[in-house]
Amino acid sequence: MTAPQTETLTLAEIETLAYDALIAAGTSPDSARPLAIATAATEAEGIASHGLAYIPVYCEHVTCGKVDGRAVPVLTRPRPGVICADAGTGFAHPAIAAGFAELMPLAREQGIAALAVRNSYNCGVLGFHTRQLALNGLLGMGFTNAPASIAPVGGRRPVVGTNPFSIAAPDGNGGVAVLIDQSASVIAKSEIMKHAREGLPIPEGWGLGPDGQPTTDPAIALKGSMAPSGGYKGVGVALLVEIMAAAMTGATLGVDASPFSGTAGGPPKTGQFFIAIDPEATSSSFFAERIQALVAEIHDQPGVRVPGDGRAAQRNRAMKRGVVVNAATLAKIRALL
């Protein structure tokens, strides 16, 4: 009898497994819980690359000191509309969760408020965080930077990461109308790494060599740079995110950040920036009508989806039927308990 290659877990089982592994590695309960919740939510949305598969990496990073698993985020409020969170080289998730608890009431009171997170780490799926804001009736925008992997147009040396931005818009009925969460590169770096591991060529247009020329060899692309989506406009998006997530927070620039994978280089100390806005305040209460009309215009076209629809459908399925998880990933995590 051969072992099954997948196993179906409930979302609660995924959260518990992630939590237990993080605790076993030395993470504090206050840090492990928000990370475990995000891991289950990410698996629910079908983004397996950023779900349980990351738990062994997180545990390794706690063990080697790349992340301080027991850090306690320190919040300050330098101005009426701004919250700063120093993640203390701990996980991003507890810093963001603690910041959001203050950000959400503040945004309703002020109309707009910001959370700047520094001394932070990879925040996983950015849209997980902005979605929390939208579920609370707020327009959420998020930015997170990463080690540099995209070169400016005409240049060869990467200066910005694949740097995603996200915007989550509430639907006026307690749900989320639109959830955009997209990186600045044509393809995720993890896809190029996967091709390299499997010895497969990459399609033209994904990456550039150290000479700045297009390549189909994943190993050469990994030594060079990631192709920005839409050429110079993708570089523009990556720069927007770098300015917000690093310069505006006082976090480490992508060019100076240690890699998110491997044990070398110490804490990356990257950053996140979130803006929460109360649509009622800025739109004179027209927001719900407008966002619903915009979504209807898109759904009105056969087979066309609004960004976020796919993740929402996956989430609904996962809540009913659980998530099919790779058995090798589970074995790796269970070995850590």
Added chain:
Amino acid sequence: MTAPQTETLTLAEIETLAYDALIAAGTSPDSARPLAIATAATEAEGIASHGLAYIPVYCEHVTCGKVDGRAVPVLTRPRPGVICADAGTGFAHPAIAAGFAELMPLAREQGIAALAVRNSYNCGVLGFHTRQLALNGLLGMGFTNAPASIAPVGGRRPVVGTNPFSIAAPDGNGGVAVLIDQSASVIAKSEIMKHAREGLPIPEGWGLGPDGQPTTDPAIALKGSMAPSGGYKGVGVALLVEIMAAAMTGATLGVDASPFSGTAGGPPKTGQFFIAIDPEATSSSFFAERIQALVAEIHDQPGVRVPGDGRAAQRNRAMKRGVVVNAATLAKIRALL
């Protein structure tokens, strides 16, 4: 002797010419001045398509009532961090200028503040506005929507405009370090219109026909939709902008807005959204060091430019030597005086 096809004007002469033409069309001095200032600044930056060439269109729109040239923007402050400007179907420029006069001190006091403009119009070059925020030491973000011309991926009917976003970052020394101002489409719609007028085919990848298929015929593309930059990621950027500029302001969605050209359809009533943030507040004073390091990483690569460098170089040249203007454009404007 044939008439010269170009004429060199100083920036002051351009501003005066634009102002006089707008006044002659019935625009109030308070509306004409900010528009004339922006026109000179736009010519200075070498963006002739949005400079004096637009003055006859603006004057026509005042005459036909598509714009109320005598509208007085009404500002309200529904929450401590939010300013709303009702442009009253007047020009966008006076509404934005009046809003910025309150937004800038508010952003310094609150750390972050927003300006939502509705019942507005084409705001010209978006980066002109965000640059004012950066020149005042603030991080400026801007969004403006336009009549729908981009279809969602898999769809055929346009739902969002070429919707640009802009971010302007101060350099910590009273100048501007980075100025990003980019639309969501591969190419400006005006370029496709120019090809149509000249009877030239457009390169593949610029536009799609009403059947959703790529076309090289500009007339067919104008009946269909504009190609989003980077495929679905360009649609994501256009949606981000539509949500901010229309849904968040209570302005008219691009699908319902009248065209920015021609005299039909009444006021477009589109919107703008601006966010101003004090980098000192969010970055614990690390901002200047970080933004300067980021810019240096890019300039350190031979021949590579930071977004905004090109416009800045043009501006410096124009301040010394004036701007070379198309004689036909000048003749058209002088005929309006």
